[in-house]
Amino acid sequence: MSARRRRRMAPVSAALLIAVLAAAAPRAARAQSASDVETARALFVEGAKLANEGRWREARELYARSLQLKAAPITRYSLGVAQQETGHLAEALGSFRAFLAEPEAPATARYTAPAQAAVTALEARVGRVSIAIEPRTIDGLSLTIDGQPVPPTSDAPREIDAGAHDVLARAPGYRAGTGHFVVAEGAGAAVTITLAATGAPLASKTVVRPLDTPAPLDAPAAIKPTSHTLPLVLLGVGGALFVGGTTLGLVGVSQASSAVTRDGSAAHGAQVKGIAGDLVAGAGIATAAVGLIILLTSKGSSSSPNRPSLSTVSASGPGITLHF
Numbered sequence: 001m002s003a004r005r006r007r008r009m010a011p012v013s014a015a016l017l018i019a020v021l022a023a024a025a026p027r028a029a030r031a032q033s034a035s036d037v038e039t040a041r042a043l044f045v046e047g048a049k050l051a052n053e054g055r056w057r058e059a060r061e062l063y064a065r066s067l068q069l070k071a072a073p074i075t076r077y078s079l080g081v082a083q084q085e086t087g088h089l090a091e092a093l094g095s096f097r098a099f100l101a102e103p104e105a106p107a108t109a110r111y112t113a114p115a116q117a118a119v120t121a122l123e124a125r126v127g128r129v130s131i132a133i134e135p136r137t138i139d140g141l142s143l144t145i146d147g148q149p150v151p152p153t154s155d156a157p158r159e160i161d162a163g164a165h166d167v168l169a170r171a172p173g174y175r176a177g178t179g180h181f182v183v184a185e186g187a188g189a190a191v192t193i194t195l196a197a198t199g200a201p202l203a204s205k206t207v208v209r210p211l212d213t214p215a216p217l218d219a220p221a222a223i224k225p226t227s228h229t230l231p232l233v234l235l236g237v238g239g240a241l242f243v244g245g246t247t248l249g250l251v252g253v254s255q256a257s258s259a260v261t262r263d264g265s266a267a268h269g270a271q272v273k274g275i276a277g278d279l280v281a282g283a284g285i286a287t288a289a290v291g292l293i294i295l296l297t298s299k300g301s302s303s304s305p306n307r308p309s310l311s312t313v314s315a316s317g318p319g320i321t322l323h324f
């Protein structure tokens with residue numbers, strides 16, 4: 001190439017480089033542009049207003065949009081509150097953790113303790129699932145849970161909201177594998193999906209088993225029902241003895257009053273009946289009293305204990321100060 005031609009192309013190359021840099025610069029600074037910051041602030045303010053009205057789903061959407069434009073710590077905290085209020089507990093846990101990972105500033109220090117309390121409560125409530133794909137090494141593997149893409153390479157338990165979920169695994173050269181599992185609050189499950197090659201005769205199979213996880217903190221212990229058979233029997237026997245004794249006593253009194261003499265055999269037999277009737281009636285009263293005491297005691301002891309509950313964290317719009 002001649003020197004004259006090189007000198008003519010040099011300005012063109014420089015101009016091209018400047019044009020490329022100028023085109024790339026706005027895209028690199030786009031997330032922090034003044035316009036985006038202003039839009040993020042407006043979205044946050046509107047989200048706080050909706051949260052104050054109890055419209056948490058709409059507030060959650062606005063907080064998420066605001067966070068995409070400007071990653072402000074207070075927006076992360078507010079998004080966590082909205083996610084928690086709308087039942088997205090696993091997402092809320094992630095938002096609160098991200099908020100606590102930010103350097104503490106005077107403007108957000110007041111929210112540190114509520115965020116820590118929320119993390120503690122949510123960690124005990126979210127479910128966990130371990131998903132294993134067989135064969136272990138598959139190129140191009142993709143995994144979704146409830147239609148949302150998730151990293152397919154991690155075997156560690158994934159935090160997930162309690163309830164029913166669907167898993168889908170795909171890979172080139174393999175039949176798609178699906179799985180369905182249900183996880184309770186604070187519990188876990190393990191899902192193993194075995195993918196079959198496209199030309200293999202066997203279809204894909206899925207195995208779901210519960211994980212050895214502790215029971216949820218808010219699950220009350222089962223209470224064995226107390227039997228009321230014995231006290232009811234005692235009440236019935238006592239009542240029968242009382243009625244029988246009273247009847248026998250009345251018969252004795254009636255015979256004694258109709259006896260010719262008070263010293264004769266008829267009068268003596270009537271007195272015996274009266275005394276026996278009093279004893280039987282007294283035994284009936286005592287038996288019924290024992291049955292009543294047992295019945296009342298069993299009812300008192302079978303009442304359910306106070307059910308422990310997990311505290312939740314909530315916040316309203318006016319209580320959140322905006323600092324971008």
